[in-house]
Amino acid sequence: MNSLVRRSAQQLSLWRTYCIKHNASEAASPGRNAGRPNYEEFIGRHQRQAQCSIVVQVSSEKSYEELYNYCSSFGSIMGAHHYCVRQDETLHYILLEYATxxxxxxxxxxxxxxxxxxxxPVRSPFLWFRAAGGGRRSPKLVANTAPALLSLDGTRQVDQRHLLGLLRGAADIEEQVQQLYEHTRLNELGIRMRFLAALQVQQAIAGMFPAAQAQPFGSSVNGFGRMGCDLDLILRFDSDMGAKIPLEAAVPSRLVYHTKENLSNGRSQTQRHMECFGDMLHLFLPGVCHVRRILQARVPIIKYHHEHLDLEVDLSMSNLTGFYMSELLYMFGEMDPRVRPLTFTIRRWAQTCGLTNPSPGRWISNFSLTCLVMFFLQQLRQPILPTIGALAKAAEPGDSRVTEDGINCTFTRNVDRLGFRSRNQSSLSELLLQFFEFYSQFDFHNRAISLNEGKPLSKPDHSAMYIVNPLEQLLNVSKNVSLEECERLRIEVRNAAWVLESEVENASVPEGDGQELSCGLLNLFKHPEKAVIRPNMFFKPRMVEVSDLFEQKEAGATSSSTPPTPAITYKSASVRQQVQSIKAATRSELKQLRGSGSSVPTSSPNNRRRSR
Structure with a gap:
């Protein structure tokens, strides 16, 4: 590893090396989080933006100036975003944000x-802009009266070819990782749309439950979401999100509301509430369609599609641990600017290798991969992230959070109080290689991963992979991962480490005439067709034939018509040397086994008779 870093450093320019170290030192400085909002400020700011916004369907983006002039009569418009929903036909929408x-x-x-x-007749922030009726023409618009749109087709995901072109044009792996992160992460418009979906649900029941809250959580708000990700919502009929309110802060009153008494247990009552709420979503809320109730799951949810936002939504009422896990990941992402780009790159690599899949199954999930990245960043000689146990020890009384199930989600919300300062100055390319090398040697068979302790623990059961749930520590995040998928992960991280190592060694090799060779991350992403996991792939033989390993053929076993076996090509000289050493060691072991087998005397029938 040290020799690899030295060779890589020799190929980088002095200016590039200086910039990497200078930026890393700034990230590790005490004031690196100055001016950045914490999780509660981030949530509150986007909730206020949603309350000041409306979404209007228009015929095309050319209707923007007319819409702006019409809607300006109601107040001052601070900004406008355009996006499209592509169904049977392309529908155009404009999101307008008012000052108040x-x-x-x-x-x-x-x-x-x-x-x-x-x-x-339902009133909601989702409207459509019809043409002026009665034969009257709208007043002639003055040129450039409306400010430019802040985004045009703002939710369109980057094309695969365009993304590969950007990565191919990057100077090095460091720039490729940043380009991948900037062009695939959830943008500001995507976040605004998700908070608008939450506001619609909250306003739908505000008459009966004025203190109700619909809070987004998960990838939509933790900073690790990509374009097109689903929206996770938690709906609470009161403002209680698990925070303990001191007794002296409660205002005493002699007037008490009459309420319905719940005669059943909490889970069955939640299921009944969600069943009724699912009917309301399906019957009354504009844009909501394809409502599915999954009430028998460990966490009952309602899934639906919002056609005006082109958004898949999962709504729950009892998943406070997921809400606070989002806060924890948001804090980790804000601690160091390298955390999120590194996580995005590893997720993309896992997708192209076929390790992850959009549908649930026995393969590793994106959340489990994120936990692997966080744990790796805790394991470094100079850690980039603190342990969750350290965050819990630094908590104050105001940080206390306990769910209705008794799960303690208490940890400090003020990172500066922790006193953690990372001095790690590794670049993103170095961290990426170290990640692959770390998990290629990790003992998944006997050890469990714990972000709370920041070190491997003994596995409490026989699961193929065990990642301790950071908040519900009795649960295994990766319990669904099969033994075969765990082995595939170990093989793929080893192969990825070889690819990156050979990329450093072959960086000085000139490209062929008329050919544009892929480099850097493109060598990791060069098999996008493997992203789709097919059922028959699990039944293909994965073991290497001994004859292929030793390049031996029995005499007369092959006919003259059989074409010769093509020569084996190696990715680099180091890989070839490793294979040769494995062959030599195996040959010596076989010779020893033959020698020991021939030296053992066999018993004859006469000897057996004498022994009787």
């Missing part, structure tokens, strides 16, 4: 119900 929530409410209140439809 009252101005947005005025625009919503000025809307009317479509009399041509027989639907239920």
């Amino acid at each position: 929530s009252d101005e947005a409410a005025a625009a919503i209140g000025a809307g009317v119900t479509n009399g041509e439809l027989s639907g239920v």
Whole structure:
């Protein structure tokens, strides 16, 4: 590893090396988080933005100026974003943000119900802009009266060819990792749309439950979400999110609300509530379709699709641990600017290798991969991330969070109070290689991964892979991973380490005439067709034939018509040397076994008779 780093450093320019170390030292400085919002500030800011926003369906982006002039009569418009929903035909939408929530409410209140439809008249932030009726023409627009759109087709995911072109044009692996992160992560418009979906659910029940909260969690808010990711929502009928309120802070009152008594247990009551709420979503909320109730799962959820946002939503009422896990991952991502780009790269690599799959199954999930990255960053000689146990020890009384199931989610919300300062100055390319080398040698068979302790632990059961749930520590995050998939992960990380090592060794080799060789991350992503896991792939033989390993053929076993076996090509000289050493060691072991077998005397029938 040290020789690899030295060879890599020799190929980088002095200016590039200086920039990497300078940026890393700034990231490790005490004031690196200055000016960055914490998780609660991040959530609160986007909730206020959602309350000040409306979504209007238009015929095309050319309707923006007319829409802007019309909606400006209700208040001051701070910004506008355009996006498309591609179904049978392309639908265009514009998200307008007003200066205050009252101005947005005025625009919503000025809307009317479509009399041509027989639907239920529901008021929501989702509207459509119809043409001026009655034969009257709209007033002539003054040129450049409306500011430019902040985004045009803002939710369109980057094309695969365009992304590969960007990676191919990058100077080195460091720049490739940053380009991949910037062009695939969830952008600002995507976050705004998800908070609007949450606001719609919250406003739908605000009349009966004025303190209800619909909070996004998961990849939509933790900073590790990619474009097109699903939205996870938790709905609470009151404002209790697990935080303990001191007794002296509670306002005493002699007036108490009458409430319905729950005669059943908490889980069955939650299932009944979600069943009723699913009917309300299906019957009344605009844009909500394909409602599915999955109430028998460990965490009951309602899945639905929002056609105006082109968004898949998973709604739950009892997943507070997921909400606080999102806060924990958000804090980890804010501690160091290298955490999220590294995680995005490893997730992309796992997708191209076929290690992950959109549908649930026995393969590793993106959340488990994220936990592997966080644990690796805790294991470094100079750690980049602290342990969760250290965060829990630094907590103050105001940081106490306990779910209704009694799960303790208490950890400090102020990282500066922890006093953790990372002095690690490794570049992203070095961290990527170290990640693959670390898990190629990790003992998944006997050891468990614990982000709370920051060190491997003994496995409490016989699961193929054991990752301790950071908040529910009696659960295994990767319990679904099969033994075969765990072995595939170990093989793929070893292969990836070889690829990156050979990339460093062959960096000085000139490209062929008329050919554009892939380099860096493109060597890891060069098999995108493997991203789809097919059922028959699990039944293919994975063991190497001994004859192929030793390149031996029995005399007369092959006919003259059989074509010769092609020569084996190696990725680098070091790989060839490793294979040769394995062959030599195996030959010596076989000779010893033959010698020991021939020296053992065999008993004759006469000897057996005498022994009787």
